[in-house]
Amino acid sequence: xxxxxxxxxxxxxxxxxxxxxxxxxxxxxxxxxxxxxxxxxxxxxxxxxxxxxxxxxxxxxxxxxxxxxxxxxxxxxxxxxxxxxxxxxxxxxxxxxxxxxxxxxxxxxxxxxxxxxxxxxxxxxxxxxxxxxxxxxxxxxxxxxxxxxxxxxxxxxxxxxxxxxxxxxxxxxxxxxxxxxxxxxxxxxxxxxxxxxxxxx
Amino acid sequence: xxxxxxxxxxxxxxxxxxxxxxxxxxxxxxxxxxxxxxxxxxxxxxxxxxxxxxxxxxxxxxxxxxxxxxxxxxxxxxxxxxxxxxxxxxxxxxxxxxxxxxxxxxxxxxxxxxxxxxxxxxxxxxxxxxxxxxxxxxxxxxxxxxxxxxxxxxxxxxxxxxxxxxxxxxxxxxxxxxxxxxxxxxxxxxxxxxxxxxxxxxxxxxxxxxxxxxxxxxxxxxxxxxxxxxxxxxxxxxxxxxxxxxxxxxxxxxxxxxxxxxxxxxxxxxxxxxxxxxxxxxxxxxxxxxxxxxxxxxxxxxxxxxxxxxxxxxxxxxxxxxxxxxxxxxxxxxxxxxxxxxxxxxxxxxxxxxxxxxxxxxxxxxxxxxxxxxxxxxxxxxxxxxxxxxxxxxxxxxxxxxxxxxxxxxxxxxxxxxxxxxxxxxxxxxxxxxxxxxxxxxxxxxxxxxxxxxxxxxxxxxxxxxxxxxxxxxxxxxxxxxxxxxxxxxxxxxxxxxxxxxxxxxxxxxxxxxxxxxxxxxxxxxxxxxxxxxxxxxxxxxxxxxxxxxxxxxxxxxxxxxxxxxxxxxxxxxx
Numbered sequence: 001x002x003x004x005x006x007x008x009x010x011x012x013x014x015x016x017x018x019x020x021x022x023x024x025x026x027x028x029x030x031x032x033x034x035x036x037x038x039x040x041x042x043x044x045x046x047x048x049x050x051x052x053x054x055x056x057x058x059x060x061x062x063x064x065x066x067x068x069x070x071x072x073x074x075x076x077x078x079x080x081x082x083x084x085x086x087x088x089x090x091x092x093x094x095x096x097x098x099x100x101x102x103x104x105x106x107x108x109x110x111x112x113x114x115x116x117x118x119x120x121x122x123x124x125x126x127x128x129x130x131x132x133x134x135x136x137x138x139x140x141x142x143x144x145x146x147x148x149x150x151x152x153x154x155x156x157x158x159x160x161x162x163x164x165x166x167x168x169x170x171x172x173x174x175x176x177x178x179x180x181x182x183x184x185x186x187x188x189x190x191x192x193x194x195x196x197x198x199x200x201x
Numbered sequence: 202x203x204x205x206x207x208x209x210x211x212x213x214x215x216x217x218x219x220x221x222x223x224x225x226x227x228x229x230x231x232x233x234x235x236x237x238x239x240x241x242x243x244x245x246x247x248x249x250x251x252x253x254x255x256x257x258x259x260x261x262x263x264x265x266x267x268x269x270x271x272x273x274x275x276x277x278x279x280x281x282x283x284x285x286x287x288x289x290x291x292x293x294x295x296x297x298x299x300x301x302x303x304x305x306x307x308x309x310x311x312x313x314x315x316x317x318x319x320x321x322x323x324x325x326x327x328x329x330x331x332x333x334x335x336x337x338x339x340x341x342x343x344x345x346x347x348x349x350x351x352x353x354x355x356x357x358x359x360x361x362x363x364x365x366x367x368x369x370x371x372x373x374x375x376x377x378x379x380x381x382x383x384x385x386x387x388x389x390x391x392x393x394x395x396x397x398x399x400x401x402x403x404x405x406x407x408x409x410x411x412x413x414x415x416x417x418x419x420x421x422x423x424x425x426x427x428x429x430x431x432x433x434x435x436x437x438x439x440x441x442x443x444x445x446x447x448x449x450x451x452x453x454x455x456x457x458x459x460x461x462x463x464x465x466x467x468x469x470x471x472x473x474x475x476x477x478x479x480x481x482x483x484x485x486x487x488x489x490x491x492x493x494x495x496x497x498x499x500x501x502x503x504x505x506x507x508x509x510x511x512x513x514x515x516x517x518x519x520x521x522x523x524x525x526x527x528x529x530x531x532x533x534x535x536x537x538x539x540x541x542x543x544x545x546x547x548x549x550x551x552x553x554x555x556x557x558x559x560x561x562x563x564x565x566x567x568x569x570x571x572x573x574x575x576x577x578x579x580x581x582x583x584x585x586x587x588x589x590x591x592x593x594x595x596x597x598x599x600x601x602x603x604x605x606x607x608x609x610x611x612x613x614x615x616x617x618x619x620x621x622x623x624x625x626x627x628x629x630x631x632x633x634x635x636x637x638x639x640x641x642x643x644x645x646x647x648x649x650x651x652x653x654x655x656x657x658x659x660x661x662x663x664x665x666x667x668x669x670x671x672x673x674x675x676x677x678x679x680x681x682x683x684x685x686x687x688x689x690x691x692x693x694x695x696x697x698x699x700x701x702x703x704x705x706x707x708x709x710x711x712x713x714x715x716x717x718x719x720x721x722x723x724x725x726x727x728x729x730x731x732x733x734x735x736x737x738x739x740x741x742x743x744x745x746x747x748x749x750x751x752x753x754x755x756x757x758x759x760x761x762x763x764x765x766x767x768x769x770x771x772x773x774x775x776x
Contacts, residue, residue: 082278082685083660084576084603085634086547087335089361089389090494093470094519094547099496111474112497112521130444 102128102184104155105191115178121170128157128186146186154189168192207232211240220245239263246270247680247705249287249311250730251761254295265304265327267296271311273708273757274658275683277335280710280755282736284770289313289336290320297324305330305356312336318343322350330356330384340365341392348374355408356384366392369417373398382406386413388437388468396422404429410462413437416470421449427456435489436460438468442497445475458482467491467517474502484509488536493517493543504529514569515539520546520554520576527559531566539572544603557584564591572597580637581609585619589626598623599634605661605686608638615639621646624654634658644668648675656681669693673700683708691718698725706759717749719756723776730765731776732757 102111111131118124129146146155157169161180169177169184214237217223227237243266244257258264271287289311296303303325313336321328328351341364347357348371372395375382382402387394394417403409403426410433414423418439427433443450453476457463463483472495487510492498500523507516507526513534518526520542530537540563542555555577561584563570571594580602608615616637624630624647631653635643639662647654648671655678663669669689672682674697682704690713701707701722716733723731734755765775 080605080686082275082280083605084544084547084601085278085658085660086544086576087277087361088279089335089363090543091547093494094496094545099545101499108501110499110501112499114471114497130446 100159100181100183102131102186104186105188106153113184115181120174121177124169125157128184145189155186156189156192157184158187158192159184207236210236214240242266244268248759248761249292250763250766251705251759253763254292255299256762258295258299262299263302264300265302266307267292267300267303267305268307268309269311270309273683273706274310274681275685275708275710276310280685282734282770282772285734285773286766286768286770287311288768290317293317293321293324297321301325302327304328305332307332307334308336309334310336312338313343314338315340315343315346319346319350322346325351327353329354330358332356332358332360333362334360335362337363340367341369341371341390342367344387345371345374348372348379349376352379353381354379355381357382358384358386359389360386362389364390366390369393369395370398372402375402377405380405381408383408384411384435385409386411386437388413388415390415390417392417394418394422394439396425400425400429407432409433411435411465414439414468416440420453420476424449424452424456427460431459432462433460434462435465436463436468437491438466438472439470441469441472441476441495443473443476450476453479461486463487465489465491467494469495469498471495471497473497474499477502477506481506481509486512488512489515491517493519493541495519496521496545500526508533510534512536517541517543519543522559523554524556524559524562527555528562528566531562534567536569537563537567538569540567540570541574542576543574544576554578557581560584561587564588568592569594571595574599574601576601576603578603579607579610580616580619581611582614582616582619582622583609583611585616586622589619589622593626594629595623595627596629597632598627598630599632599658600636601634602637605636606638615643617642617646621650624650629653632656635662636660638662640664641668641671644671648672651676653678655679657683659684659687661686663687663689666690666693666696670696673697679703680705682706684710684712686711688713691715691721694718695721695725698722701726701729701758702760704760706757708755708757710755714753714756715749716747716751716753719753719776720749722758728760728762730757730759730761732759732769733774733776735772735774 099112099114102113113124113127113131115124118127125146146157147153148155158166159169159177159181160166160183162182166185172180210233214223214226217226220243223237223241227234238260240263241261242264244261244264245268246252246257247270249269249271269289269292271289272281272285275281276285287310289308296306297320301324304327306321313333318339321331331347331351331354339362344357344364347354369392375398379402394415396419399418400422403412409430412426412430412433412435414437416439420440420443423439443453457480460483464487466480466483466487466489469477469492472492474497477498484506490510490513492503492506496519498521500521503518503522503526507513507529511533514536516530516534516537516539518541522530522542527542530540542559545554555575557577557580560575560577560580564587570592573595574597577600580600609619617640620635620639620643624633630651633647633651633654633656635658641664644663644667647657654676657672657676657679666689668687669684670693672679673693679700689709694709694714695718719731719733723729733753734757735753737754769775
């Protein structure tokens with residue numbers, strides 16, 4: 001077992017244990033194997049106060065070493081095992097990261113929908129229609145719009161994808177949409193022309 | 202007192218209720234010990250490995266109520282490996298033999314099996330109440346056994362357990378003669394539910410006061426149940442989302458006004474804002490409201506319901522309530538004692554939902570607030586100092602800043618002063634969880650001021666061993682200390698070893714304690730179990746050859762009169 005110390009500022013080993021060990025103690029474990037992971041962890045937590053102040057830890061950059069030694073699969077984000085301290089039961093119930101906000105231009109409505117609850121665009125639009133009870137759907141050949149019968153305003157369902165771009169709903173395969181959609185916005189048709197992907201009617 | 206006949210002493214002890222007081226009374230003299238142990242009816246075992254079940258029951262043969270806890274608290278956050286232990290069966294087996302009059306069993310964080318449940322169901326003719334919290338290892342078959350054999354069952358309360366689904370028929374196993382249910386909670390079940398069996402069960406239990414349904418119970422079913430159970434005090438809905446254009450929806454809207462006794466509402470698993478309106482008629486009498494499993498309800502809808510709840514004492518919500526919503530809580534809920542704000546977006550990219558502003562508002566608007574669990578993105582010292590001034594009555598204060606080690610965003614300082622103000626002001630604080638950037642200074646404050654503190658949870662905090670030492674030397678009433686990812690090592694671990702015998706347990710993970718340090722601790726304190734949890738397969742096969750300098754990933758230290766446990770898995774090594 002390697003006894004090399006990394007440069008972390010935690011207590012030096014010999015002072016801590018109060019025991020004198022030969023530096024050359026032999027073990028059967030692979031050299032530096034499990035230690036380095038722990039030390040990386042220590043180093044990371046040491047560095048937390050300094051390097052993470054301006055970062056949003058949870059969105060994390062992929063540079064950060066994975067914290068967990070317990071074999072937790074690391075996604076693109078670095079996630080700390082057991083953090084935030086939320087019970088598994090609650091985590092599982094709220095697992096739907098596919099809840100996205102739905103905003104409607106010109107109104108104070110703000111709702112959330114669980115995209116995974118729908119099998120496809122048709123169901124989603126039906127749900128949006130139900131949600132904003134005043135709207136009725138109007139089908140155009142390649143797209144769908146929602147109409148407010150009170151004032152005749154037409155709304156086009158759009159979404160913001162993970163890149164921050166606003167796109168028309170329906171252009172990409174459903175599953176791709178679910179994976180990339182961050183939020184929905186029922187945009188007034190007049191404004192949606194600027195999206196460049198529909199023609200004014 | 203020795204001249205009093207035993208019956209008189211026993212009668213006096215009837216008025217000594219709390220476990221702690223009874224424990225104290227039993228140490229006065231042998232006579233009192235005898236009287237106390239024979240008259241004790243309820244026993245609470247905080248750590249199932251601190252003592253063997255037979256010994257408990259030999260000392261207290263007359264108990265009819267037993268409560269046992271198993272895994273360490275951090276098991277809730279997946280820090281304890283799956284098969285670490287905490288088995289309920291030995292307790293059930295011993296009770297079956299030694300305490301056949303058992304009426305109530307309460308288990309938390311334990312592994313319960315279907316066999317155990319069946320043995321339980323068959324062994325205690327007077328059994329009345331089973332409460333399982335955060336347990337696992339059993340299925341709906343075990344529940345069927347309880348339903349079948351527990352005649353006169355009054356309470357079946359399943360909170361947040363992992364239950365394997367073997368079908369929905371378990372409810373049908375309650376015989377037609379079962380009419381005694383007062384409380385039924387199966388909210389944690391994932392599988393389908395036999396609606397008809399449930400409706401009939403509710404209909405024939407006139408004393409039913411508390412009913413909490415799982416997400417699989419449809420709104421249709423709920424409507425039928427509500428029609429037959431208008432005396433409910435405590436309701437957890439099942440599914441709570443239907444198309445507003447349906448008859449089911451209209452029936453739901455008309456179901457609640459007749460509930461004169463309803464005080465607690467929860468469930469709302471998939472609640473939609475439309476359906477939430479159904480409960481408005483009962484809001485003004487609610488004392489407990491749990492909307493923390495309803496991610497589709499946004500801030501504005503939460504505000505609409507909260508501004509009706511002026512008698513609310515306990516509120517659990519998601520952080521989608523926002524600071525704005527918390528301001529409404531502050532101005533409406535003047536009776537509020539407990540507030541829990543959970544994160545909606547656990548893995549997400551930080552949609553700012555609640556900050557120190559929300560907490561400030563509640564602290565100034567709700568003078569009776571004494572229990573807090575608050576997940577937020579940031580906190581300032583100034584806010585904490587003001588909260589401490591506004592609310593000196595906190596008994597439980599748990600703050601979780603989601604970004605580990607995040608300092609005060611305004612001053613860039615650690616949050617030592619803020620938490621310091623909390624412990625200085627809140628003299629009765631019993632439970633505290635820290636977060637954010639913290640140095641050893643906060644622990645100095647805690648050691649100095651938190652005299653009544655019983656449980657302390659620390660993560661990503663501190664600079665050196667001094668931090669942990671301040672706490673161990675200071676907090677006289679400390680019972681549970683759990684630490685993760687802190688730079689505390691052997692010096693801290695070994696500084697005050699006698700302390701651990703006055704505590705229930707110590708958990709340390711991802712800290713700097715070494716094998717050598719733990720060996721030293723175990724050698725000095727034979728009445729502690731020093732457990733090393735080593736999930737790294739490469740090293741536990743070679744445990745004899747591990748250097749004493751080897752840093753340990755997870756240790757769990759607890760006092761015990763039972764010696765090292767004999768059910769430890771391979772990866773747990775008791776020194």
